[in-house]
Amino acid sequence: MQYTVTVLPGDGIGPDIIREAVQVVERVGRKFGHHFTFEERLIGGVAYDQTGEPLPQSTLNSALHSDAVLLGAVGGPKWDGLKGEERPEAALLGIRKALNLFANIRPAKIYRSLRDACPLRPDIIGEDGLDIVVIRELTGGIYFGPRKREIRDGVEMAYDTMLYNENEIRRIAHVAFQSARKRNHLVTNVDKANVLEVSRLWRKVVMEVAKEYPDVTLNHLYVDNAAMQLVRDPKQFDVIVTGNCFGDILSDEASQITGSIGMLPSASMGEGALGMFEPIHGSAPDIAGQDKANPIATILSAAMMFTYSFGKLEEAACIEKAVDEVLEAGYRTADIWSEGCTLVGTRQMGQLICERIEAI
Numbered sequence: 099m100q101y102t103v104t105v106l107p108g109d110g111i112g113p114d115i116i117r118e119a120v121q122v123v124e125r126v127g128r129k130f131g132h133h134f135t136f137e138e139r140l141i142g143g144v145a146y147d148q149t150g151e152p153l154p155q156s157t158l159n160s161a162l163h164s165d166a167v168l169l170g171a172v173g174g175p176k177w178d179g180l181k182g183e184e185r186p187e188a189a190l191l192g193i194r195k196a197l198n199l200f201a202n203i204r205p206a207k208i209y210r211s212l213r214d215a216c217p218l219r220p221d222i223i224g225e226d227g228l229d230i231v232v233i234r235e236l237t238g239g240i241y242f243g244p245r246k247r248e249i250r251d252g253v254e255m256a257y258d259t260m261l262y263n264e265n266e267i268r269r270i271a272h273v274a275f276q277s278a279r280k281r282n283h284l285v286t287n288v289d290k291a292n293v294l295e296v297s298r299l300w301r302k303v304v305m306e307v308a309k310e311y312p313d314v315t316l317n318h319l320y321v322d323n324a325a326m327q328l329v330r331d332p333k334q335f336d337v338i339v340t341g342n343c344f345g346d347i348l349s350d351e352a353s354q355i356t357g358s359i360g361m362l363p364s365a366s367m368g369e370g371a372l373g374m375f376e377p378i379h380g381s382a383p384d385i386a387g388q389d390k391a392n393p394i395a396t397i398l399s400a401a402m403m404f405t406y407s408f409g410k411l412e413e414a415a416c417i418e419k420a421v422d423e424v425l426e427a428g429y430r431t432a433d434i435w436s437e438g439c440t441l442v443g444t445r446q447m448g449q450l451i452c453e454r455i456e457a458i
């Protein structure tokens with residue numbers, strides 16, 4: 099097959115990790131007989147520096163006519179002083195909205211070889227490890243509601259608005275229930291319905307959608323309790339469905355259970371096959387350009403691209419198996435390193451995974 103992929107390295111460690119993910123995609127392409135055209139475009143701080151806007155139209159145009167988008171990360175202290183809409187993060191929100199990628203799928207798995215990197219007691223995780231998925235609504239909620247900063251009566255004030263309509267809630271709820279049907283038939287809805295009106299609507303709509311999935315059990319947790327339960331007993335979860343902000347925070351928390359934020363991939367999908375694939379972490383300016391970043395989250399995001407945008411499950415499984423085998427062989431970037439393992443940099447980790455793909 100022939101695929102066009104828009105590649106958006108972005109800022110900080112973005113170029114470091116994207117370079118490795120692109121090599122992996124090329125290697126899988128050669129192995130399975132696919133041809134890729136990569137269109138590299140600007141996004142984030144680097145785009146602002148070169149064009150005066152963090153999300154140039156040429157980037158959006160490329161994404162819109164591609165089969166998929168592969169993104170590194172955006173942002174960093176260099177751009178922290180910019181106005182809201184000029185900031186690199188605004189570009190990320192903007193491209194998600196422009197492509198209508200409302201469903202952010204964030205799996206959190208513990209690799210057998212990384213049990214030592216999990217900070218929880220071994221009896222909490224048990225022999226069969228952990229495999230949960232956070233389904234985060236991605237184009238609504240407080241990151242997109244009306245906001246303002248102003249001075250009233252000499253006092254500086256600001257507000258953001260958490261806003262959802264029933265259609266936005268219904269479509270993400272369907273994604274969660276359909277996901278649960280392919281997994282362990284359990285959805286945990288996370289909201290703050292004891293306080294927030296928007297959460298009361300959210301919960302009502304999720305309960306309505308649940309009636310269409312009688313084979314799936316639905317639970318509800320308030321987000322503060324959910325944050326606590328994730329580290330107390332993460333195995334009680336299968337699919338977590340939640341809003342944009344809560345999902346952002348809970349998935350970072352879940353990443354620590356798996357060992358490192360450098361391990362967790364994501365897929366952002368809309369109604370069609372076009373998706374954007376990116377690690378859940380940010381641009382990690384503290385380690386950018388130092389060959390220290392873990393590229394696995396981005397490489398696993400590329401695996402999700404094969405599954406969700408191309409429907410190529412064998413190719414995705416090949417990448418996942420290669421990652422597993424490299425970890426089993428004891429190779430670790432610094433964030434997941436432990437005694438007795440071989441410390442490798444970003445490039446070597448990418449290279450090792452490419453070699454395994456060849457060998458599988």
Ligand SMILES: NC(=O)C1=CN([C@@H]2O[C@H](COP(=O)(O)OP(=O)(O)OC[C@H]3O[C@@H](n4cnc5c(N)ncnc54)[C@H](O)[C@@H]3O)[C@@H](O)[C@H]2O)C=CC1
Pocket residue numbers: 111170171172173174175187190359360361376377378379380381382383384385390391392393395433
């Ligand atoms: N999707 C995106 O592009 C996101 C961008 N950001 C932006 O990134 C910048 C930095 O944000 P932070 O809050 O520091 O979050 P971050 O996720 O970039 O970094 C948090 C910590 O995790 C480490 N880390 C992250 N990815 C890693 C990897 N692949 N390998 C090893 N260690 C890794 C970092 O070194 C840092 O200590 C900010 O400008 C923020 O707005 C934050 C989150 C998501």
Ligand SMILES: CC(C)CC(=O)C(=O)O
Pocket residue numbers: 187188190191241346378379
């Ligand atoms: C701009 C932020 C919403 C990015 C982020 O933290 C994320 O999507 O995980």
Ligand SMILES: [Mg+2]
Pocket residue numbers: 346347350378
């Ligand atoms: Mg985040």
